[in-house]
Amino acid sequence: MTNQATLPFLWKIGAPAGQGVMVTSLAMSKIATRSGLDIFDYSEYPSLIQGGHNTVEVLINLDQPTASKQLIDCLVCLDEKTFLHHQHRFHKDTLVVFDPKQFEPKTKSTKIALPLQEILVDLKADRIMLNMIALGASVALLDGEIKLVHQMITDQFGKKSAAVANKNIECAQAGFDYVWQQYQELVKPVLSRGKKPVPTLSSPVMTGNEVFSFSAAAADCRFFAAYPMTPASSILGSLAGWQSQTGMVVRHAEDEIGVINEALGASFSGARAAVATSGGGFALMVESISYAGIAELPIVVFLSQRPGPATGMPTWTEQGDLLFACHAGHGEFPKIVLAPGDHKEMLDLTLKAFDLADQYQTPVIVMSDKFLSESHRSVDYLTIKKASQMKIDRGKTITSTNQKPYLRYTNTSDGISPRLIPGQPGIFYQANSYEHFADSHTTEDAAARIVQVDKRTKKQTTYLKKDFHLPQVIGDLEQAKIVFVSWGGNKGPIEAARNLLAAKKINSAFLHFTHVFPLDEQKIRPLFKADKQYLLVENNATGQFGQLLRQQTGVTIEEKILKYDGRPFYPEEIAAAVTTIVKNTKHLK
Amino acid sequence: MVTAQDLTGYQPTWCSGCGNWSIGRAIINSLVEQKLDPSSLVVLFDIGCSGNMNDFVNAYAMHTLHGRSIANAVGVKLANHQLPVLVVAGDGAIYGEGGNHFLHACRGNHDITVLVHDNSVYGLTTGQVSPRAQKGHKSKSTPTGIIETPVYPLPLAITQGATFVAQAFAGNLPELSKLITAGMKHTGFSMINILQPCVTFNKINTFQYYLKHQYQLDSSHDPADYQQALEVANKPKEEKFPIGIIYQVDKPSYHEQIPALNQPLINQPHRENLVNLLTQFQ
Secondary structure (H helix, E strand, C coil): CCCCCCCCEEEEEEEECCCCHHHHHHHHHHHHHHCCCEEEEEEECCCCCCCCEEEEEEEEECCCCCCCCCCEEEEEECCHHHHHHHHHHEEEEEEEEECCCCCCCCCCCEEEECCHHHHHHHHCCCHHHHHHHHHHHHHHHCCCCHHHHHHHHHHHHCCCCHHHHHHHHHHHHHHHHHHHHHCHHHCCCCHHHCCCCCCCCCCCEEEHHHHHHHHHHHCCCCEEEECCCCCCHHHHHHHHHCHHHHCCEEEECCCHHHHHHHHHHHHHHCCCEEEEECHHHHHHHHHHHHHHHHHCCCEEEEEEECCCCCCCCCCCCCCCCHHHHHCCCCCCCCCEEECCCCHHHHHHHHHHHHHHHHHHCCEEEEEEEHHHHHCEEECCHHHHHHHHCCCCCCCCEECCCCCCCCCCCCCCCCCCCCEECCCCCCCCCEEECCCECCCCCECCCHHHHHHHHHHHHHHHHHHHHHCCCCCEEECCCCCCCEEEEEEHHHHHHHHHHHHHHHHCCCCEEEEEECEEECCCHHHHHHHCCCCCEEEEEECCCCCHHHHHHHHHHCCCCCEEEECCCCCCCCHHHHHHHHHHHHHHCHHHC | CCCHHHHECCCCCCCCCCCHHHHHHHHHHHHHHCCCCCCCCEEEECCCCCHHHHHCECCEEEECCCCCHHHHHHHHHHHCCCCCEEEEEEHHHHHHHCHHHHHHHHHHCCCCEEEEEECCEECCCCCEECCCCCCCCCECCECCCCCCCCCCHHHHHHHHCCCEEEEEECCCHHHHHHHHHHHHHCCCCEEEEEECCCCCCCCCCCHHHHHHHEEECCCCCCCCCHHHHHHHHCHHHHCCEEEEEEEECCCCCCHHHCCCCCCCHHHCCCCCCCHHHHHHHC
């Protein structure tokens, strides 16, 4: 065994679509977590079921890695394409696993010839089980325990068929044994470096979408509707699968217009309701967002972005819909947009989104993107357990009233009127899409119009006063010369980039915005000081948060690091961009 | 004791002679007969002259976006299936703008009653053709006559899974009230296509036209017979309009097939022991 300390360690697997790399990589992520380590993983795949090329990379580290890294430490190539697409990310010690029957990689890195086909034939196993041989071999190379692989396979296939599980275990064992027999000296102490003892309730390995789903159920969301759209689709699957435990009604409706209107109907009836979609589906929902605005119906919209316009690049990532989300809906009405930066924030802000929707009786949008939605992280068990037991707060939602006649849209100092859940005898009112009087009847009266517009607008003022959060300041804002400004899933890569910069003696701070709309000018402006270099980091082409910040607060950020090729940021890219900026800027040297 | 007065809101703004007057009255009569006061049901009013009934009929209500009333109704019902749900909409909303919701609500057999005011025109936007307009109908949007053939909602609803399909005439108030009651008492998706003269913008499908072309279904018609129902439902293609219950069968409605809805969704306790969901991720 080599004695190099190689954490964080980046393991990556690639194969033609349909070869099960998602299953294999998730098994690797869980094995690492069960070994007492934390992971971050990210998958890339085209919008095809077969015939494309899929890859997943798993970063393994001791404490909560926040992003991947550029240099690959172990690449498992189930085809030559994997090698060709990734050789530029090798270092001299990268382990390159391949089947010599398939191809011979031309590389100076460390080659691990694994006779996948031969083992498969020897064991009379199905072709699909190639990935299990690769998994066994990988766990051996990373000095992990084979019993964890056995457990994982039993968990995965045991319920369906013991014979299938056993065959998979045989394959994994064969890959594992082969490495220990032929490449013992190359085994790296990675999985063996986990914290001991491993807690019996190990960290759940979850995607951002799975955290949203869990959090929605914990927030007592009772009605969820969606129409499948990458990268939000898996939420529909999770919540539909959990119905018997959660009691939630989950609808796969005919289209996104049906989706949001069903949810608004359920919301009117008194159920907490949510929908999930991506940009194209959200576009179809927009008119109804406006209905929720005037009728003052609570609704949570989960919007997971992918590169547009139109169908764009369905399975890739981008932050191109921020301004669209903030300005969605015709007419003027308050709206709250939250943007979690990681899985923990997804948990907290989803819970908060449901409370805010009820409290402000208006749409609340939770922004994500493919990067955050589909990357796995080890989420601390106790944190998620505690969050799931939080009390919910429905604000001025009422089940009975003494007010006669009941005025649904009565004017109040905070703009929020008590919302009666329909059903109380002797009362009736309407959720009116037309402008209305306080009693909810339609009106076109000028004075009444002004009263209701002002009332709804006041809700925004109340929100800014009571529930708006300033950006999280990461690092020391006073000391730093460089200050990152960003939002959403860039948080992880920027955190990792700050560490890389610190190693080069570049001190940076980071303003991470989560409450992205509306913004509070008075509170935000003091965070921007003349003697610092602010850098806007966004996964889009036009710096949309920068535009929003200028619109809402008057703050302008000149220097931008933008990426819009469908790929998320790597920390190294951000660090390199900063290094260049520092070099070219006199007062920063 | 529920009275017509309890259910009556503002004075309507419909044109004199408009079919909506009698439809509005028929709805109130039916609700009185069913002893449903304004607090004991939810009505979804779509957009159009028909939807403007939102201020004329008292009830817990949503005055929805154009074409979306059925989708809202599906959610209203699933969240609280104890309250009867009635949709009041026009042929433009249900067969045009909201056609997709209509098809899929039939398939789902959602327990809602949809009243479609079928006057072949868009009255509120001053008389453009609706999807029900006869081929050749000239209007502001089709000055040389509409090229498309009309939507035929009756066979459409029957073939897509609706379990109660009826047709009524706005000029026959007692029969219309009876059909509304029958539709609301039916468990599952019920739709009543109501032939409604638009006195202002439709000079073809007039009161006289409908009187001449309609016929009352009698006891020889068996609404449970799918083939017979389809045959009758296709009669409007020959400008013969059957009046009465065309098709009715008993099938479980959507909410009855959701095990969790043994009590209304909004009355269920907040489930707290969700950490068990996490084991699949470990």
